[in-house]
Amino acid sequence: MYYTASTLNGFLADEENSLAWLFAVESDGTPELSTQLGDVGADVMGSTTYEWVLREERLLEQPGRWQELEYLGDRPTFVFTSRDLPRPDGADVRFLRGPVAAALPEIAAAAGGRDVWLLGGGDLAGQFWEAGALDEIQVSIAPATLPGGAPLLPRRIGPDALRLRRAERFGQFAHLTYDVVR
Numbered sequence: 001m002y003y004t005a006s007t008l009n010g011f012l013a014d015e016e017n018s019l020a021w022l023f024a025v026e027s028d029g030t031p032e033l034s035t036q037l038g039d040v041g042a043d044v045m046g047s048t049t050y051e052w053v054l055r056e057e058r059l060l061e062q063p064g065r066w067q068e069l070e071y072l073g074d075r076p077t078f079v080f081t082s083r084d085l086p087r088p089d090g091a092d093v094r095f096l097r098g099p100v101a102a103a104l105p106e107i108a109a110a111a112g113g114r115d116v117w118l119l120g121g122g123d124l125a126g127q128f129w130e131a132g133a134l135d136e137i138q139v140s141i142a143p144a145t146l147p148g149g150a151p152l153l154p155r156r157i158g159p160d161a162l163r164l165r166r167a168e169r170f171g172q173f174a175h176l177t178y179d180v181v182r
């Protein structure tokens with residue numbers, strides 16, 4: 001499941017990887033993340049997202065903070081990177097590189113039959129799509145646009161492959177849930 005927030009014109013972050021446009025949006029009525037996500041057994045993200053989380057949440061400076069954050073917790077988290085990156089003390093962070101298809105068995109085993117939450121970014125979501133491993137997209141669309149930045153899903157995927165299952169309103173967000181069909 002690829003679950004993320006996006007600008008109205010399809011960006012996850014601006015050119016400086018800032019989410020200021022997102023945090024400025026009124027989100028009253030947004031259910032608990034756990035309610036929306038369901039039963040997640042493992043998280044997956046790319047290194048830009050990981051480094052953003054480390055930096056913004058100051059996770060390297062605060063041992064134990066990773067586990068306290070609702071959107072991270074004690075689930076195994078897989079980070080795709082070709083580099084050697086730091087890992088916060090005590091966090092179950094596992095680094096992967098190379099084709100997504102080759103990593104799928106390890107991710108599925110860690111999730112233990114539960115869902116896998118792909119946090120981003122968009123190209124990594126595209127790699128999961130190409131590997132046939134993207135089954136659901138949930139996107140919260142913010143009332144904001146950007147001139148450029150990190151794209152939501154830079155692949156050509158047609159309406160034959162996406163089925164709108166649910167459209168909800170959370171404050172100023174339009175929250176759309178799509179099934180990915182093959």
Ligand SMILES: NC(=O)c1ccc[n+]([C@@H]2O[C@H](COP(=O)([O-])OP(=O)(O)OC[C@H]3O[C@@H](n4cnc5c(N)ncnc54)[C@H](OP(=O)(O)O)[C@@H]3O)[C@@H](O)[C@H]2O)c1
Pocket residue numbers: 004005006011012013016017018019022045046047048049050052053080081082083096097098099100119120121122123124127150151
């Ligand atoms: N709006 C939201 O809710 C939301 C959600 C998620 C993320 N974000 C933000 O959106 C931006 C996303 O950044 P991004 O598009 O650059 O994506 P990203 O997926 O976070 O990071 C991309 C990087 O991951 C590594 N990578 C990707 N696939 C790989 C593979 N198969 N093997 C090895 N390494 C691989 C590469 O870096 P290296 O090999 O150099 O490490 C690549 O440059 C970030 O600013 C993030 O904070 C926003």
